[in-house]
Amino acid sequence: MKAPLGILVTVLAATLIGCSSTQQSAPSLPPGSGQSTTVTPKPKLLTHTIVSDNADSxxxxxxxxxxxxxRATVNELEALAEKIRKDNLLALTTKKRTFMHFRVEGEPHSAAWAQAYFAPEPEVKIIGMTRQQEESIVAAPKAKPGQEVLGEWIYDLPGMAEKMTAYLTASGSVKIRHEMVSDGSTYTSKHIASELPTGLKLEDEEPNSFGEYFVINKQGGLEFWSNESGNWQTLQPLR
Known part of the structure; x- marks a missing residue:
């Protein structure tokens, strides 16, 4: 027998809160009061790893x-790109042009978040969500009156970045609010929740032809699933 939705949400919340005592990165869910909460983002050190380059080719x-x-600011990217370039004197003196492709740790898609181009003067272009946009999203209230937030995530597709907020309404239904970063527009999707050993499954209220659904796992991540591809993407929790 399936447990009532309220019990499922309570169990998921308790699991996440328990994880937060040992893992600072795991989110904790609000106690169900529907109170809005504002979080001040904490700065994170910008580090980088060179995944690949063809300097020897x-x-x-x-x-x-x-x-x-x-995510970095434009000034940070410009400084980092210049440092990477100057650290390899061989490539600096033998290559005509330099192309740098930046990706952000934890982002699931393979497209570059930003690019730097030297020919020979530097030009930096951010394709995805900017650092300032991310800070604004994190600092914004996480709930509206009457909503118990189940999780928040950033889905940063180039040119289509959005903040996704799953919440339990006063009537007991589960909805996801999609807030587009580019223009501030929003839309809401309705979902049917059910229990899984790994978390809370959210299926579209109107079945889709691809058999796609979400799972809020016990670490607070939002998993994207389909009947054909399985778990093809996971977004890390925002808070």
């Missing part, structure tokens, strides 16, 4: 893939 252009610990 005969290609006339220098291509570098860089993984960032977080």
């Amino acid at each position: 005969k290609d006339p252009d220098w291509d570098i893939d860089v993984l960032l610990s977080r």
